[in-house]
Amino acid sequence: MPWGLLKYGLGRRYPAGPDFPARPEFKPRYDVVIIGGGGHGLATAYYLAKDWGITNVCVLEKGYLAGGNTGRNTAVIRSNYITPESVRFYKESVDLFNDLSGELGYNILYSQRGQLTLAHSDATIRTFRMRAEVGKLVGTRIEMVDRRQIREIVPCLDMDENARQPILAGLWHRDGATGRHDAVAWGYAARAAEYGVELHQRTEVTGLEVERGRIAAVETNRGRVRGGHVIQAVAGMSSVVAAMAGIRLPIRSYPLQAMVTQPVKPFLDPLVSSSGLHTYVSQSSRGELVIGGGSDPYELYSTRSTLELKESLIAHTLELFPFLANLRLMRQWAGITDMTPDYSPIMGESPVRNYWLDAGWGTWGFKATPVSGKRMAETIAREKAPEILHPFRLDRFKTFDLANEMGATAASH
């Protein structure tokens, strides 16, 4: 029995010290105002306080903590990207995740179960080999596997050679992991709050004041907030919020849907995905199958669910696991993904002085939570983005110096 639980079990009263103190009134001025109380914003708050001693910070959240894409994604953590720049960036994230429970004193249920991605065509095999080779070069655990190895890793997959899309090969990413997405955000929030960071839920940003090219203040439904620096970390609303500061981002926003089944006894440990079938599947610690796919094919800001996507996604899932036909789906939902032309984020400077961007997180935001928080905090503290964020600067779109990531992401979150 761990000590932490003895405290709860043997205490006469519930030893609650709230993880998040009640929402205070605004101070006249903050050193840093963070727009967005999701994982990225909260992690930025935490690292600002911890790494840089900057604690006069407030986080503005229009709903509740982690209520946006942080709480809607399917909690896949991986670094098997295509370009060395991306692999390095996500590897740093995976490394931070590894020790995050201990660092935050909050169990994020991090579990490195490995991610198996399946290839059904020659073209996919070529992409996989590239990801494997780049991963090995940068030092992640990744390799191509053949059909025999696939059978060993996930014995329950349908390996029928006569299937419409037979499984030809796989990409086995041992570093692939999952965790509890909410807990990541809550852990950051709790520790940031301990440092004195203010968390303002139900506080919606309604406008941004820019004076002579510099951010001056943030308007909210609860009044005006002044900050020396302002950062936006509002995945799904990036273009809308940036536009308040007069910034146009090269982003198109699409809904991304996901769903879970009713809980059953565990039978699937690794995370399994197939880009050809546009589906990825994992089994949560509650026993539910978490199923996701590709983004909806048209731009929209509504988080409604659709029947069409559910039908095709489930049909594809049953191609891989035909024996699940009698399992019941329990819930479906959607988030909004901010897609950039090169499937990579936009981080760092904006055209407005002291206004910082953490945007363009498409379908890959959760897995970058720790590294984004850490590096955005560094960016603000030093008023300059570090080298590792260089490939993701907004400027790259002017010079077409894009990250070549298309293909590493479609349906393999």
Next chain:
Amino acid sequence: MRAGSNRLPAPAGLLVDRERPVSFAWEGARYWGLAGDTLASALAANGEWILSRSFKYHRPRGVLTMAGQDANTLVQLKGEPNVPADRLPISEDLEAWGQNYSGSLKRDRNAVLARLSRFMPVGFYYRAFYRPRGIWQAFWEPIVRRSTGLGKVDRATPHGHFDKAYGFCDLAVIGGGPAGLSTALAAAGAGAEVLLVEENPVLGGSLAYARFDAEGTLAAARREALVAEVEADPKIEVMTGAVCNGWFADNWLPVIRGNRLTKVRAKEVVLATGSIEQPAIFRNNDLPGVMQGSAAQRLIRLYGVRPGRRAVVLAGDDDGYGVALDLAEAGVEVAAVVDPRPEPAPSALTEAVAGQGIEVLAGHCVAEALAGPGNRHVRGAFVSRLDGQGGAVPGGSSIACDLLCMSTGYMPTYQLALQAGAKLGCDDAGAHFSITGLPDHLRLAGSVAGATDLEAALAEGRRAGLRAAKALGLKAGSEPEVPADKGQAGANHPWPIFPHARGKDFVDFDEDLQVKDIVNAVADGYCEIELVKRFSTVGMGPSQGRHSALATARLVARATGRSVAETGVTAARPPFTGEKLGVLAGRGFEPERLTAMHHRHLEQGAQMMTAGLWWRPAYYGTKDRREDCIREEVLAVRRNVAMIDVSTLGGLEVRGPDAAEFLNRVYTFAYAKQPLGRSRYVLMTNDAGTVIDDGVACRFRDGHFYVTATTGGVDRVYRTMLWWNAQWRLDVDIANVTAATAGVNIAGPNARAVLAPLVEGADLSAEAFPYMGLREASVAGIPARLLRVGFVGELGYEVHVPASFGEALWDRLLEAGKPHGMTPFGVEAQRVLRLEKGHIIIGQDSDAMTTPDEVDMAWAIAKKKPFFVGGRSIELRRRHPSKRKLVGFTLEGADAPLPQESNLVLRNGEMVGFVTSVTRSPTLETVIGLAYTAADEAEEGAPLRIKLTSGRMVEGRVVPPHFYDPDNQRQEM
């Protein structure tokens, strides 16, 4: 008695057929029930009340709702987990088991976990198990994983038969209770085509099981009349045993019955979904034998099962008194009615209860259900007086009972309405609900809209039906008056929550969450309702908060000092109830496309490969001879003649006065002055200047081009063309004729000799029909287009014919080639041939960033055109020259290792490029390939360092990519 010892005599048991006993297996033993029984009712008739073990504490659970809406009744079938036993019909071949236990259902070894509950406070797993680093995954998670989940999936389960249908109607009415029936009748009376969807096997809703009057006769009479009228109405289609499991935009409704999903598009929808009775909260409120009043009534009226012998009824509203009367009528001794209201207003029902001499304890609550051995059944109720604030005063008395009914209020079945964007509101006390903000063409009727009084529900249904009819443009009569008092006052007790110091006062049965878990979650700082849900997992189980959302909202409201309205409920998302994956997938057919010659390839021994949706021949021969086959096919093209099926190649007809102008805009080259009877290369870039497709444009007439595209790219090209022209509005018509056309490429030095004798209407001589020429002619009597193109680098003709002639063309060509020893060749040989020639494959030798310059395609960009898609970006990108370049390379020596595609090109340990295509050339007998490398090391002769998959480095040399016949003499013969 074969139907079970708890079986009541008729007329109880609307759904069961007493003449037809049915036996079934439960937990390995055989039982008898009646046709029409569900597993839960049949077991109850036999005195078996435990159906499952709970998720966390492994407490015995049984009937709660009898409505298929709770997780207590989920059982295991062979190959099917989590089946609601109170919906599952019994049959002779039914074999069912309980779930989530170790040992036996009645004696579950894991029940000991409940004793540890004090060490498992809300969110306990976030508080511990993570030090030292890695301990969670190494030690604790496997323990959690062993105990998680409910039922089991079986890998041997066959996919089963599922199918889909489409439905259309003027009006879909969801719910066949009194309001739904009267809605359907009113709308059909006005002429609307109505679809009435009812979850239960019979129509009537609460009329089929509940009590509305002291005499107990009203419901059945009303039901009979209404149902008879509905069934006689030809404009009403009734689907019973069907659930409308969601609401999607524009009244798109998934209606599931058995293994069939009917997707219904309804012009108008009325939700008459009723309301869901909510459990009361007290200690041990989860014991088998503790159930909702409506569950007891369902057992009696629908299945003829006596729910117990001695009952206590916790009645927070008048319906509870109706339950007491029903029980008494069914021969159950009603020991007491416990009413938390200090002074319940007298009504016909309360007076009837008093008249029967049943003890009524007003101002009291059930503080605890007393558990029998092993928590296997309730054995009594501990009743306490309430203080003025609604809290239990310590002390009280025990009343022995084996049935404890909870009737303290309802929540509207709001799920579909909220999925449609409506908002759920309620008064400050949290006892009256309202649903507002419905989209157009969606209405409510009945208790979902607050009309709990029967007459009000009927009137409201009628009004909703008439309004829907009017919206459909039908003539509808004047609307009936709906009584101002719809009966909501007093229907719901505002605080049926009686926490117990020793806990086990469950708020959420699925997740084993107690009152303190919710309160403590708020104390931990998780104050917003959605945070409470995510932190405590309340509402996350299979019943999705149907019985916990209201109590949670009330508890959170009280703990935060907000109103229930302000606190709200968590988002309602589809589906309404669990739906089988097989139902969603349907028959699971994946489309595939076969060319007209597909069967010939199989006959000729081809190994097929996929190319998008198409199947194409990879090579002809057995798998063990793969390399030899490919090599032989390559050499046949180089030395003699061979032919390949190119039907999958994209084909687009672009016709109209602006056809040339249109191509000028979507492709990089110039087409305005392209001569008739000639084809010209096309290269497409996207708006970022990245190459995305190529092919040739064949000009037959001034305003008519036939444009080819890659097999994998044609659909996108076609979409892109339509997308652009939707903006440009050029006078041009674009048709994707890929599937309408079959094609064969006949290539090799003897191609002309084979083809010429078959052709009428065209002179095939080099002078009359030069390279890149094209002709319309007849080939073996088939109308054809002939294209002289050279993807493989030899003399060659592509013959394109209507797809219906494809097989005939193939046969005639093969026959004509026989004297020359002509053979077919496959895609693998074609890949080698084109690589020897240095032609790139877009998508293989290009990626999502490739510019025309990087792949030496600057020649294909017209310089004088004012505009083409991607042109501006290409110019911009030229100002920031690319750091990489696609080059040809060779590895010297017959024993040089063969790199793999995607092997990295390194310089000083850093990646500067990668191999895109590579082969050991049968013609040149050396390793040749294409690779990206650093732009400053791309000149001829520069070294190219490749890291093989094995990790070994090899060094090749940059050479011009035109490995074979660099002067193009062979293809221009």
